[in-house]
Amino acid sequence: MRIAVYAGSFDPITNGHVDLMERAAKLFELCIVAVLVNVKKQSLFSAEERIDLIQQVTAHMPNIQVDQFPGLLVDYLKKKQAYVIVRGVRTLGDFEMEMQLAALNRALFSSAETIFLPTRPEYAHLSSSMIKEISGYGGDITGFVPRPVAKALAYKHKQNQ
Numbered sequence: 001m002r003i004a005v006y007a008g009s010f011d012p013i014t015n016g017h018v019d020l021m022e023r024a025a026k027l028f029e030l031c032i033v034a035v036l037v038n039v040k041k042q043s044l045f046s047a048e049e050r051i052d053l054i055q056q057v058t059a060h061m062p063n064i065q066v067d068q069f070p071g072l073l074v075d076y077l078k079k080k081q082a083y084v085i086v087r088g089v090r091t092l093g094d095f096e097m098e099m100q101l102a103a104l105n106r107a108l109f110s111s112a113e114t115i116f117l118p119t120r121p122e123y124a125h126l127s128s129s130m131i132k133e134i135s136g137y138g139g140d141i142t143g144f145v146p147r148p149v150a151k152a153l154a155y156k157h158k159q160n161q
Contacts, residue, residue: 003082004028004115007073009036010050011043012149014131016123018057020088023117025061028084033058034076035068044132044156057146074109083111090119090127 006024010017010033024031033054037047045053047068058064069076077083085105089095095116102114126144135141135153142150 001029002084003030003032003080004084004086005032005034005073005077005080005082006086007034007036007069007076009038009041009043009128010054011045011128012050012131012145012153013054013057014123014126014128014145014149015143016088016090016119016126018146019120019123020086020117021058021064022061024086024115025063027115028086029063031061031064031086032080032082033064033066034073035066036073037068037070039070045152049152053146053149053152056148072108074105074112077109077112083113085112085114087114087116088119089116090124 004024004027006021008017021031021033035047035050035054043050051066051068054066058066073085077085085102087098087102089098098114098116105112105114131141131144132153136157141153145153
């Protein structure tokens with residue numbers, strides 16, 4: 001079985017992320033969306049909340065599995081017997097950074113291959129950090145994130161006031 005892993009913090013998941021998940025699901029028999037648990041990073045949503053949101057918005061894709069992992073992505077790949085990493089690239093800067101990460105991952109796990117999917121132009125401006133900032137100021141994010149995510153962000157910001 002061809003298994004791909006699309007890893008990230010997904011804090012929160014955006015329409016750009018969902019688009020990449022849909023595209024990866026068409027290319028691989030199983031695509032694992034792996035939520036990075038990084039205790040050094042302050043996340044708005046807990047890993048469990050992020051997993052729940054991703055499961056809600058990917059429910060229409062039967063070959064998407066959502067999981068979480070701490071530590072190195074290559075260790076997670078080995079554990080799952082996966083050899084393909086899916087990464088989205090929005091800009092030339094993203095591509096340069098992703099090329100470095102791909103080389104490092106390959107050095108750590110020689111069987112790992114990284115597949116780059118260019119972001120569709122309509123999502124190239126989206127980033128989770130920008131979405132959090134816009135929503136934190138009460139801006140309209142409905143065109144940038146799935147509906148459950150917009151609701152969850154509104155609720156989070158209301159809680160934090």
